[in-house]
Amino acid sequence: MKKTLLATAIAGALAASGAQAATVYNQDGTKLDIYGNIQIAYASVDEGAETTDQIADNGTTFGFAAEHVINQGLTGYLKLEFDDIQADEIKSNDEDTTGDQAYVGVKGNFGDVRLGSYDQLIDDWIQDPLTNNEYFDVSDSTSEAGYGGIRETDKVTYTSPSLSGFQFAVGTQYKGDAESENIDDSGSASAFGGVKYTAGAFSVAAVYDNLENFQYIDGNNVESVGDQYGVTFQYTIETLRLAAKYERFDTDNASVTGVPDYDFYALGARYGYGMGDIYGAYQYVDEGGEGVSNINSNNTPNNDQNDDDNRNEVIVGATYNVSDAMYTWVEAAWRDKELDEGDGVGVGVTYLF
Template sequence: MKKTLLATAIAGAMAASGAQAATVYNQDGTKLDVYGNIQLAVYSTKGANGEYDTELTDNGTTFGFAAEHVIYDGLTGYMKLEIDDIQADEMATGPRQSGGDTAFIGMKGNFGDVKIGSYDDLFDDWIQDPVTNNEGFDVSDSTSYSGIGGSIQTDQLTYVSPSFSGVELAIGTQFKGDAEAENVSGDEGDENASIFGGAKYTVGNFSVAAMYDNLDNYEVTAAGVANNQEFGDRYGITGQYQWESLRVALKLERFDSDVGDVDSTNFYGLGARYGYGHGDIYGAYQYVDVGAEDFSDTVADAADGDFPNENNDETYNQVIVGATYNISDAMYTWAEAAFYDKAEDEGDGVGVGVTYMF
């Protein structure tokens, strides 16, 4: 489940509904906003044994600060700090945990936008989120399938160029030093910097983005010791179009595995979201092709009438449907259902929740 609502869906909902973050200071070119939300949800999901498990849980409650100031005309410095893992469902009885979700500083101006810190990686923003960035359930992707997860969001430096006739270029790196616990080897002199980059083209209501990430900070380990086997690479291309209240997105994504016991996987996703006036109705379908050599492998087999690819280890048809309803400018409810096409319907489930935000 993704819990990055504040940076994406909540920001959009606030803009659409008129809800505003609280500006606590705005003077002499410096502005400070305080914002947050409480999210609670009930999920009922199937485990590997085919039995449903139900829980009332925090769904990503967040408290944050955003600031910016004008350095000089045409150049602005900014920062954002978000605290999550607040565990709104356990505040009275359990340990009060808090952790960082987002923390970065940056500068933007006529040269573009550069930032450093911990935040959603650009592959997530440009490739994965347009298809599904829902309240609770999402289709799988190269991040979740590879097992890297949220760790890919840390220690990043990203530059995005200004738009040149609709074209934006991006390049970035994730750095892991030998003193960092998350460095796969931790040996002296084993600092490493990965690289990711891409391009995005926007014309009117249509946009298309393509990205590459070499995942170079991730290596296979055995008994806690790195064996220098590279994790692999990931690629993606996503196009989306907006018709007034309807947005449709199409994604082709690949995790190109170098790990012996992890298959390379292609993800073919289609998502749509429609704003009906009091909320959104949305859904997504994704075909997951495990073991395909590359994108052309599945396309070639389809041309031969062998679709799904009969040579693959596994294929899945994933479906997510959901809807939101705005109770007020600052409060909304939602409901979702997910079907992942696994043995014993593992992972399938339904969820309902409520969010209050400011």
């Protein structure tokens, strides 16, 4: 789900205290909340050969959040969230509703330990401050290198408390040899981590992920695709948030995998004008050599060439708050790709509870 500042604030409140959610049970140190949203959008996007448009679901979500006090200073919690509800065609949708996030954890003065499926650390700390928008986002090392939602699964993460402004997180994603997405003949564990520093209105975060579980088959060998890392700076002046990002996907062997190196240099801003937000971002994408933009689903190199090379991306948008729980939005994107692929405009409405 993409979020405006309003939605982000509500989501943060949900995670912290269940505010804005419907509390269905709160007794003897145990609390259960339900929450969700409906998001519907109209978008027109250039596909290169043609322009297509549709009224579509834009990330409608329904979730449960629970926590209970284990002892003084130690709290257990869970979150179970579903998306792919397809609110625009729910009566004719034959596909099963799928999960978005599901995890269990404990938190206290020592920090936070979480196990399950949830967003990547590089997504939360590096990418989202630039464009965690409603429909259009700038490209990043995850979208270009591929594998999508599988990166969010089978993870454990420890996040420290903030100590004099410093905070760190370390974790791993483990794929056992019983899992179909593991193409190795044994279990495989990745390593990722990050550090964040906050001083007043300024913050900086850096994250590294070795992507050990995202591999390809080269003959009889299993080879690593590469790794990703980045750094993001943020500065907030009252209701204006400024951000700058450098991010990289560093391929291990572009000539074999067909996935080139990518460097991303981006600037973004978001201003709350009282009844909503106005926001925009510019990004320069430096593609380091010809290749393909992804690995096939069978984890072998694709042969389709990607000739986009270097490009500029611009995303602009605005929201208007109809109420504390309902807002509308409009966005536009320019990708600087051949045949204007990826350019588009969109409008939509979101209701949260």
